[in-house]
Amino acid sequence: MRPLDLLQQHLHQRVLVEMRGGRSYRGVLDAFDQHLNLVLSSAEEAANDRVSARAGQTLVRGDSIVYISP
Amino acid sequence: MRPLDLLQQHLHQRVLVEMRGGRSYRGVLDAFDQHLNLVLSSAEEAANDRVSARAGQTLVRGDSIVYISP
Amino acid sequence: MRPLDLLQQHLHQRVLVEMRGGRSYRGVLDAFDQHLNLVLSSAEEAANDRVSARAGQTLVRGDSIVYISP
Amino acid sequence: MRPLDLLQQHLHQRVLVEMRGGRSYRGVLDAFDQHLNLVLSSAEEAANDRVSARAGQTLVRGDSIVYISP
Amino acid sequence: MRPLDLLQQHLHQRVLVEMRGGRSYRGVLDAFDQHLNLVLSSAEEAANDRVSARAGQTLVRGDSIVYISP
Amino acid sequence: MRPLDLLQQHLHQRVLVEMRGGRSYRGVLDAFDQHLNLVLSSAEEAANDRVSARAGQTLVRGDSIVYISP
């Protein structure tokens, strides 16, 4: 098993994406690439104790990601 | 679907671009490349609770982008 | 012996992963690649003296890792 | 249209270059490359509410650029 | 002599590894690669005036290393 | 004209090199490469309102350079 295989297993499922700087996103994983760029749908962003919903699909850049978990 | 396909779908539509360091831009997505460099038109920048309009087209460097959403 | 051989030896064993910025993870090492991207299962995250458990498998991005030890 | 085409269109015109860390430059765009390294002439630098003029041509390194707009 | 030759000479000897952000490690150098990823055994970590011992072997990521000395 | 052509034109002339973190150097540009690594002679460093002279030639690493101007 390689690390990115985990993302393949979680496609179309809800994931938690923790970012540098204290942000995090929860959403359904619709796509990813080898740089860990992600597309999330029905995403919620949590930053500094504020939660905000993002309509449609969000492209999250892989650079700032710390971890991804179910 | 690959993550950058999302940008192809949003070409010529209004997007929100969240940057590191608390800036964000809203504008119409006129162009992008694989580094996530973007061209936005009719862009508005929000930084530290100040909003300012940018006339014409703005080239946003992909390096500092955290996410892009509709 | 090359450094990544150590991870091969620790596959399926519990490891401590120390990150930049004061976070750390403990979990069973299920997978890794040459960028030090890791998959941990039964992971616990410690950040700012708060410990939280992550169900299932977590993908930790190698970029922010400082060290990995048993 | 690719993002760097925008710079081609703005050659020999006045642009605003916003940098990380709160600096910005205004000047005439005399040259650029694919790293977004720029040559500006008649440039003015704004940093921490101080504006200073730079005689001749200035080479701005692309690494620290956030956006470029007319 | 090339810089990494120094690590070859120090294999199986005790070294001091100084990291960005004020951490340092002392341990026996068991392995290294061209990215300066290191394996240390019998390692001690010093961070913010706290010293803690790490049992077994520790993989230190080269990215955050400032210097390595005997 | 490409951006690095500007450095070719300024060879053997006095330049100002502004760095990240508030340092700057003034000196005669003796050499450069495509990474913007520079050799300056008769250099003066200004950092935090202190100016200090460096005898001989100084190699400035391109990574931390923000701009170079005459």
Added chain:
Amino acid sequence: MRPLDLLQQHLHQRVLVEMRGGRSYRGVLDAFDQHLNLVLSSAEEAANDRVSARAGQTLVRGDSIVYISP
């Protein structure tokens, strides 16, 4: 002349190496490579107004170097 030629000229001579974050090293330059990784002997480290001597040879990682001068 290319910038790294300066290091060739300074081989086996005493140099000052200024680092990001306020550290600096003085020592005899025994080796270097194209990443500016250096080996210094009889090195002294100055950090936050503390000077400490390092016995033997020290490998300084090029990434954090700001400048090197005689």
